Amino acid sequence: MRRRDEGGQVTLLIIGFAGILLMAIVAVIDASAAYLQRQGLDNLADGAALYGADLGSSGIYEEGLGEGRLSQRDEAVRAAVQDYLARAGAARRFPGVDVGVRVDPAGRSVTVRLEAPLDLPLTVPGSPSSPRVAASSTAAVTVEPGE
Template structure:
């Protein structure tokens, strides 16, 4: 018994299988996370573009006071009702409800800065779900626009 070496054939069956299953589950979670993050990013970018267009359209069509007040300031004043109607019309033309079911729209007119801010919020539809993730995530976007007056050189 003296000088006896341990047997080189130890029973390690199942160890490699456990490692493969562990790495596969980590890889699967990483893929699901990447797919969901990409989908969320694309939906937010689309909502951002929609908010930008709605704010510009609302600021342009909601401008007022040019004929009554003249061009006394670098920005035109905004009529709140006209801005709201223009933003809603733009979103209808763009098919916002079809692209983002359940979209919520907020329009704010800032009389001091003479600007229009449009805030959009919609439910986030992810292709895959991760256990423990929020059940009803939402994505929001906002944009601010104003009509500026540029003097012409002449």
């Protein structure tokens, strides 16, 4: 009776495991890049929302400094957010960034949403060809009663 030669089976198994390990490494690198970009967008959105809410506050002369949140003027908020993003270099740091600004008159708050294409360092077969990362932040200016 002849014995089968199993010498090539181990090589095939090692190549398969190496391929799986390589794809796992690529996935971790891409996930890290996406996380870091989202953190950068989060920081920009936080700063823009705070800056917009602060400079867009109105009603101090008309309504006084009563308790609660100050009113927000839509055009002043949008101008302040664009100014902040320009000074922070958002377009240079995140090419193709889309900016969304929403002023909620009822809640008297400002929401800034930033979305940018993600430039992945490596690509996994079957992954999205042009992924995007988004972040948003909401801010309001409140007046705290004095003691």
